[in-house]
Amino acid sequence: MSARVLVIGSGGREHAIAWSLAKSPRVAEVIVAPGNGGTAVEHKCRNAAVAPTDVAGIVEFARTRAVAMVVVGPEDPLVMGLVDALDEAGIPAFGPSAAAAELEGSKSHCKEFLNANGIPTGDAAVFFDAAAALEHLEALSAVPVIKATGLAAGKGVIVAETKVEAAEAIRSMLLEDRFGEAGHEILLEERLRGTEVSVLAFCDGTDFRVMPLAQDHKRLLSGDGGPNTGGMGAFYPSPIATSELIDQVSREVLAPTLAALARQGRPYRGVLYAGMMLTDTGPKVIEFNCRFGDPETQVVLPLLESDLYEIFEACCAGELSTTDIGWADSAAVTVVMASAGYPVQSSASVPIAGLEAAAAAGCKVFHAGTSIGDGQSHTAGGRVLAVTALAPELSDASEAAYRGVAAVSFPGAQFRSDIGREVQT
Numbered sequence: 001m002s003a004r005v006l007v008i009g010s011g012g013r014e015h016a017i018a019w020s021l022a023k024s025p026r027v028a029e030v031i032v033a034p035g036n037g038g039t040a041v042e043h044k045c046r047n048a049a050v051a052p053t054d055v056a057g058i059v060e061f062a063r064t065r066a067v068a069m070v071v072v073g074p075e076d077p078l079v080m081g082l083v084d085a086l087d088e089a090g091i092p093a094f095g096p097s098a099a100a101a102e103l104e105g106s107k108s109h110c111k112e113f114l115n116a117n118g119i120p121t122g123d124a125a126v127f128f129d130a131a132a133a134l135e136h137l138e139a140l141s142a143v144p145v146i147k148a149t150g151l152a153a154g155k156g157v158i159v160a161e162t163k164v165e166a167a168e169a170i171r172s173m174l175l176e177d178r179f180g181e182a183g184h185e186i187l188l189e190e191r192l193r194g195t196e197v198s199v200l201a202f203c204d205g206t207d208f209r210v211m212p213l214a215q216d217h218k219r220l221l222s223g224d225g226g227p228n229t230g231g232m233g234a235f236y237p238s239p240i241a242t243s244e245l246i247d248q249v250s251r252e253v254l255a256p257t258l259a260a261l262a263r264q265g266r267p268y269r270g271v272l273y274a275g276m277m278l279t280d281t282g283p284k285v286i287e288f289n290c291r292f293g294d295p296e297t298q299v300v301l302p303l304l305e306s307d308l309y310e311i312f313e314a315c316c317a318g319e320l321s322t323t324d325i326g327w328a329d330s331a332a333v334t335v336v337m338a339s340a341g342y343p344v345q346s347s348a349s350v351p352i353a354g355l356e357a358a359a360a361a362g363c364k365v366f367h368a369g370t371s372i373g374d375g376q377s378h379t380a381g382g383r384v385l386a387v388t389a390l391a392p393e394l395s396d397a398s399e400a401a402y403r404g405v406a407a408v409s410f411p412g413a414q415f416r417s418d419i420g421r422e423v424q425t
């Protein structure tokens with residue numbers, strides 16, 4: 001039977017998910033809501049104008065179009081309960097329930113969960129009141145990280161260098177409404193030192209399978225300078241991702257997390273993303289995300305040799321332990337091309353040239369902030385494209401991705417020149 005799948009989201013991550021699903025012989029059509037200029041023209045894919053947070057609209061759309069499975073890309077609809085609403089309507093959905101997604105939706109809840117289950121993480125205190133938070137700050141010996149507890153589009157964490165900066169961050173959240181409701185409860189968290197790594201796993205409620213561990217680059221500029229972004233590129237393999245490390249994170253973090261959630265009656269189905277800091281005293285959880293990473297997905301899914309649709313089905317059915325998941329023995333690099341002004345300012349839409357040339361150079365160009373008008377692609381967002389290439393060696397994959405980047409052009413394009421080139425260990 002050929003299935004119609006609905007993918008929720010509009011980023012490069014969702015383009016990669018849709019493209020990978022479309023390769024399945026079991027999938028007849030992938031509809032992406034709302035999608036972007038890339039998913040509009042991808043083989044077997046089309047877009048539908050439904051907003052990711054329109055829960056009722058998505059349920060209705062899926063029902064009337066006889067959608068066999070809904071795959072939810074971003075965190076907001078998960079935290080809002082989209083998967084619960086789809087479940088109630090009897091529509092299979094890949095992604096955690098709202099109760100399970102609370103691990104990402106509330107950082108204070110996540111911290112409490114980690115501590116209650118003996119999962120390694122930094123010390124933190126929670127505050128609603130600015131005066132109490134400022135008093136606590138004064139008493140601390142080191143400058144903490146200030147975190148809005150709720151979802152703030154990846155911007156709610158302030159890594160302050162001084163207590164003055166930390167105090168400013170506290171005031172901006174608790175007194176000046178900087179992140180709205182999301183910042184009315186904050187964490188003052190011990191600053192962890194070390195290398196950061198993200199461990200992502202497919203989960204079926206009981207079992208989990210770790211994906212190839214891609215490392216992303218969050219800073220805007222080459223050499224890890226400039227402001228934090230959603231991610232400017234990613235590469236695989238990373239020299240820090242040893243099998244010992246993956247075993248340790250599986251044992252100390254993923255397994256106890258899934259076991260505790262199942263015990264609490266909120267089994268985790270979907271992708272669990274553990275953001276880890278490799279400290280002198282072992283790996284510690286910085287945060288959980290309840291979804292695939294962006295741009296990590298744009299290097300990980302091109303390496304998948306198995307059928308993504310069947311993996312998602314197995315996750316929904318609790319059958320992951322009997323499902324084959326094969327990965328190519330290859331390196332992969334993705335380089336994000338962003339608009340002028342990203343991540344601070346948005347910029348006007350401009351035409352994009354050279355997409356066919358990048359494809360002809362052997363790259364897969366995943367679209368993020370793009371739209372199509374009169375057959376021409378235009379920029380329509382901060383992160384515009386992720387240009388991915390595979391090769392047996394990392395250095396060749398990086399060279400190949402940069403040949404693709406060189407073929408693409410649009411006014412004001414920003415990209416890092418060191419993705420997969422100067423690998424940190």
Ligand code: AMP
Nearest residue numbers: 122145154157159189190191192286287
């Ligand atoms: P998040 O929005 O939770 O992904 O956090 C953004 C970034 O802030 C992380 O990727 C880390 O680089 C940094 N960060 C968060 N918490 C800590 C911490 N406790 N110590 C050091 N850096 C942190």
Ligand code: GLY
Nearest residue numbers: 216231293294295
């Ligand atoms: N690349 C980081 C994230 O998806 O949160």
